[in-house]
Amino acid sequence: MPDLNGVAFLRSLNKKPATIFTTAYREFAIEGFELEAVDYLLKPITFERFFKSVDRVLRNIKKENEDDFLICKSEGFSRKLLLKDILYFESIGNDIKVVLQNELSMVSKTSVSELAVHLQQKGFLRIHRSFVINKHQVTALSNHEVLIDKTVIPVGRSFRKTFDDFARLFSAKRLF
Secondary structure (H helix, E strand, O other): OOOOOHHHHHHHOOOOOOOEEEEOOHHHHHHHHHOOOOEEEEOOOOHHHHHHHHHHHHHHHHHHHHOOEEEEEEOOEEEEEEHHHEEEEEEEOOEEEEEEHHHOEEEEOOOHHHHHHHHHHHOEEEEEOOEEEEHHHEEEEOOOEEEEOOEEEEOOHHHHHHHHHHHHHHHHOOOO
């Protein structure tokens, strides 16, 4: 690449793709791995070594996709729900209401506490004793409430610190 090297190009991207560097120069390897490159191949590259790197990328993609859903038992069925389609979970007595995009919802027998722990690393956040929200679905927030789609969800006092951390990140992405 005449005007930009691969490391500089990768650094310029907001969302980094799975990357395998292929080069004759060792000196960029550390920088490549700091940018979370999957592999760094030095020329001349054997087919076996290249194949091994591509296989690693494919395994990582498969693993990510396996984690993108959960199974929810409701009305006698085990339903596969894509995490990206879930807006939030709401506690209703001993059950939980799962609210999905397109105003769909279902009720399942589980607890908010169980869900919050299980989904914490997958983009969900408990902001109230009765609510676990999908952080990626938040459309607006104030000091004491979150707006998801058309639903206003309160922030509980005991979840204030967690919410404040999220609110700082949310506000840091604003354009104006």
